[in-house]
Amino acid sequence: MTENRPASAEAAKLKNCDSQRDLLISEMKNVFGDDRRRIDHALAVLSFAETILTVEALDAGGGDPLTVKAAAILHDIGIHEAQRKHGSSAGRFQEIEGPPIARSIMAKLGLDEGTIDHVCRIVGSHHSGRDIDTLEFRIIWDSDWLVNIPEEHAGASHEKLQRLADRVFRTKEGRRLAEKSTWMT
Numbered sequence: 001m002t003e004n005r006p007a008s009a010e011a012a013k014l015k016n017c018d019s020q021r022d023l024l025i026s027e028m029k030n031v032f033g034d035d036r037r038r039i040d041h042a043l044a045v046l047s048f049a050e051t052i053l054t055v056e057a058l059d060a061g062g063g064d065p066l067t068v069k070a071a072a073i074l075h076d077i078g079i080h081e082a083q084r085k086h087g088s089s090a091g092r093f094q095e096i097e098g099p100p101i102a103r104s105i106m107a108k109l110g111l112d113e114g115t116i117d118h119v120c121r122i123v124g125s126h127h128s129g130r131d132i133d134t135l136e137f138r139i140i141w142d143s144d145w146l147v148n149i150p151e152e153h154a155g156a157s158h159e160k161l162q163r164l165a166d167r168v169f170r171t172k173e174g175r176r177l178a179e180k181s182t183w184m185t
């Protein structure tokens with residue numbers, strides 16, 4: 001006979017988080033359309049963010065999974081709008097245009113207000129790193145650098161990369177992943 005226990009609140013939350021993750025990815029793909037580069041970038045940042053979250057949450061405690069996943073998926077969501085409105089994808093324009101788009105996607109999917117606000121603050125600071133320093137923000141910050149450094153600093157010397165890594169990474173696990181990455185060794 002199959003045991004039919006009610007799922008624990010924690011298990012239900014994780015399951016809900018997984019389904020919202022998938023819906024957020026599909027909304028992100030809708031916004032980016034045929035811009036495969038942006039889609040792949042968001043998914044690569046998500047992958048690092050999930051890895052760092054697992055370790056940091058065990059280490060330091062805390063770290064809201066849905067906030068981390070949503071922020072990773074949506075962090076660059078304003079890039080096309082920035083190009084359209086300002087003729088530039090510069091970080092400061094992305095930080096203006098990203099949060100309203102992220103907010104409308106998350107509201108449509110029924111995320112709670114607290115999560116929406118936190119994710120929007122991360123999206124609105126993800127280039128400058130100002131105004132917010134939560135664990136969830138630091139995870140997105142490091143994940144974005146882990147994807148961007150090998151693309152933007154290809155061919156840089158080991159010393160230069162080491163100095164950059166010392167300066168930018170804000171989580172222990174982010175720094176550890178950088179140290180063992182192929183671009184650093």
Ligand SMILES: [Fe+2]
Pocket residue numbers: 041045075076144
């Ligand atoms: Fe990014």
